[in-house]
Structures are given as structure tokens and as C-alpha cells.
Amino acid sequence: MIIYDLCCDNDHKFEGWFRSANDFDDQIERHLVCCPQCDSHKVHRIPSAVAISSNASEEKSANAKPANLGKSTALMPVGTQAMALYRQLVQTIVSNSEDVGNAFAEEARKIHYNEAPERPIRGQASPDECDALRDEGIQVLHLPAVKEEDLN
Numbered sequence: 001m002i003i004y005d006l007c008c009d010n011d012h013k014f015e016g017w018f019r020s021a022n023d024f025d026d027q028i029e030r031h032l033v034c035c036p037q038c039d040s041h042k043v044h045r046i047p048s049a050v051a052i053s054s055n056a057s058e059e060k061s062a063n064a065k066p067a068n069l070g071k072s073t074a075l076m077p078v079g080t081q082a083m084a085l086y087r088q089l090v091q092t093i094v095s096n097s098e099d100v101g102n103a104f105a106e107e108a109r110k111i112h113y114n115e116a117p118e119r120p121i122r123g124q125a126s127p128d129e130c131d132a133l134r135d136e137g138i139q140v141l142h143l144p145a146v147k148e149e150d151l152n
Contacts, residue, residue, distance in 0.1 A: 008035035009042035016043075090143065097122045105129040112138045 002018050012035045018024040024045075027033045031041045097120035100107040104123030110116035125133070125140070133140050 003048075005046045005048045006033070006043050007046045008038060008040040010035065010038050010040055012037040012040075013046065093120075093122060093143070096120055099123060105133060108133055108138050108140070109136070112136065 033043050034041050100121045100123040104125045130140050
């Protein structure tokens, strides 16, 4: 999947998702891509602030610095870099929050309704409990479970 930053001839900026570069070219030629604001079919790619590499050949081409990408281009971390950042995020959350275990939903409600002191908490909650909390206006961040050995 490729995400392109696009612009129409009226200078409206938007993004498009395509299976491949060829798919994008094909859709442009067939006038299937149009601006969501003005419905113009005169659409072209513009430089993106983020480039994502998913395999070795793409990484080589990313290092070639295409002419349309400026010095402000940032490469998103992939593979082991992404896992290292995720581990760092989880470790920060763990070290700066209280583990309330299976009482997460109950404790989050108490904090939200000022029945318990406000503090960062973490714990376990079912998807239904998370949905119910969100419906009550309680912000919840769901992190996928990662094995402890993967965090070290």
C-alpha cells in the first residue's frame, strides 16, 4: 500500500491510498482520482514529509534522495527500529503509571468521576469495557500485549 500526498489544480491538498505506483498512474490516466473538495480530476503528486521503506530495494531507492524530496524528509522507523521505539513507549508507560490489574475499567471510572485521585493507571480491560469507557468520554489507550522478554 502506498500513500501519496496529492494536490489538485485549485491547490487543495489531500492524500490518496494506492496498491502501487502503477495503480496510481492507471487511476490518474482513467480520471478515477479527484479532489474531495472541488471534484477536479487535475490531480498531481506533491512531496511528502514522510517516506516509509518496507524492504531492501525500497530502502536503497530512499537513500538515493529523489529530486522532489527536500531536506525535511523524515524516514519512519521500520522493523527493529519500530520495535525498539514501541518497547521504549511501553517501558515509559509502565514506569510512570500504577498497575490496577483487572480493575482498570472500574478505577478509570472512579478517576473520571472524581471518586479517586487523578493519576496515570494501566491494567487489563476487555474490548467491550474499553468501548464502554470511550462511550462515557473516558480516554483509553489500548496497547497490544507484548511478551515481557520482547521488551528487554
